[in-house]
Amino acid sequence: MRKLFLPLVLLTASPLLSAAQMDIEVEIPRLEVAEYHRPYVALWLEQDGQHVANLSVWYDIKMKDNEGEKWLKDMRQWWRRSGRTLEFPVDGISAATRAPGVHTLTFSASDEALKGLQAGEFQLLVEAAREVGGRELLRIPLQWPISQQQTGEARGSHELGRVAATLTP
Numbered sequence: 001m002r003k004l005f006l007p008l009v010l011l012t013a014s015p016l017l018s019a020a021q022m023d024i025e026v027e028i029p030r031l032e033v034a035e036y037h038r039p040y041v042a043l044w045l046e047q048d049g050q051h052v053a054n055l056s057v058w059y060d061i062k063m064k065d066n067e068g069e070k071w072l073k074d075m076r077q078w079w080r081r082s083g084r085t086l087e088f089p090v091d092g093i094s095a096a097t098r099a100p101g102v103h104t105l106t107f108s109a110s111d112e113a114l115k116g117l118q119a120g121e122f123q124l125l126v127e128a129a130r131e132v133g134g135r136e137l138l139r140i141p142l143q144w145p146i147s148q149q150q151t152g153e154a155r156g157s158h159e160l161g162r163v164a165a166t167l168t169p
Contacts, residue, residue, distance in 0.1 A: 019109070019169065020108070020109035020114070020145065020146045020167070020168065020169055021106060021107065021108055021109065021167070021168045022106070022107045022114065022165060022166070022167050022168075023104060023105070023106050023107075023165070023166045023168070024043065024055070024104065024105045024106075024107075024124065024126075024163070024164070024165050024166075025102055025103070025104050025162070025163065025164045025165075026041065026043070026098075026102070026103050026104075026105070026126060026160070026163050027101070027102045027103075027156075027160065027161030027162045027163065028041075028098055028099065028100045028101060028103065028128075028160070028161065029100060029156075029158075029159075029160070029161040030100035031100075031133075031158075033132075033133070035132045037130050037131040037132060037133065038060075038097035038098065038099065038130070039058075039097065039128040039129060039130040039133065039159050039160075040057075040058060040059045040060075040071060040072060040074060040075055040097060040128065040129050040130070041056075041057070041058040041075075041097070041098070041126065041127070041128045041160075042054070042056070042057045042058075042072075042075045042078035042083065042125075042126070042127050043055040043056045043057075043105070043124065043125070043126050044078060044081070044082060044124075044125050045113065045117065045122055045123070045124060045125070046081070046122060046123045046125060047117070047118060047120060047121070047122040047123075048120075051081040051082045052116070052117060052118075052122065053112070053113035053114070053116070053117070054082055054086075054090070054093050054113065055093070055105065055107065055113050055124075056093055056095055056105055057072070057078075057083070057090065057093055057094055057095070058095050058096065058097050058098055059071065059072055059094070059096075059097060060096070060097055061088075061089055061094060061095070061096055062096070066088070069088045071129075071131065072088070074129035074131075074135065075127045075128070075129045075135070076127075076129075076135065077125065077127050077137055078125070078127045092112070102161075102162075109146075117144050118144070119144060119145055120143070120144065121141060121142070121143055121144075122141075122142055122143075122144055123139050123140065123141050123142070124139070124140040124142060124152070124163075124165050125137065125138070125139055125140075126138045126140075126154075126160060126163050128156070128159040128160045129159070130159055133158075133159060134158055134159055135159065136156045136157070136158060136159040136160050138154040138155075138156055138160055138163050139154065140152035140153065140154050140163065140164075140165050142165060142167060143167075144167075146167045146168065146169045147169060148169060149166065149167065149168050149169065150166075150167045151164065151165065151166045151167075152164070152165045153165075
């Protein structure tokens with residue numbers, strides 16, 4: 001009977017352990033400028049001021065000879081904390097730049113980025129850099145593990161619009 005009880009408990013509890021989810025909305029504003037280039041954007045997590053995980057990096061992955069990688073260092077904070085140690089493209093993280101509009105990313109507690117997250121306060125960082133444009137870095141403080149739904153929001157002033165994170169248990 002005991003041999004059956006433990007697997008049964010693990011099977012019924014496992015959906016609860018992996019059900020936690022983080023939804024992130026990133027708004028890329030439409031800018032009225034003479035020469036518009038889509039921004040490069042990096043999303044990552046930090047805890048106690050230390051890089052913990054990369055969530056996504058949007059850049060021009062289709063440039064010939066991987067020239068788009070050369071401009072990743074324009075996202076200075078992300079580049080110093082993590083980017084320079086990576087080999088691109090990074091499976092599951094690298095993605096193409098995005099057009100103006102609201103873009104949603106969803107991460108599960110079982111995803112690699114969130115799986116190793118230590119309990120406590122952490123920050124979601126979103127950095128954008130645009131050719132013939134500027135740079136912008138936004139921070140959203142959050143708490144882990146998720147005991148109840150929580151939201152955080154930041155608003156950019158030029159390269160990013162509204163960035164919102166919703167954590168759901």
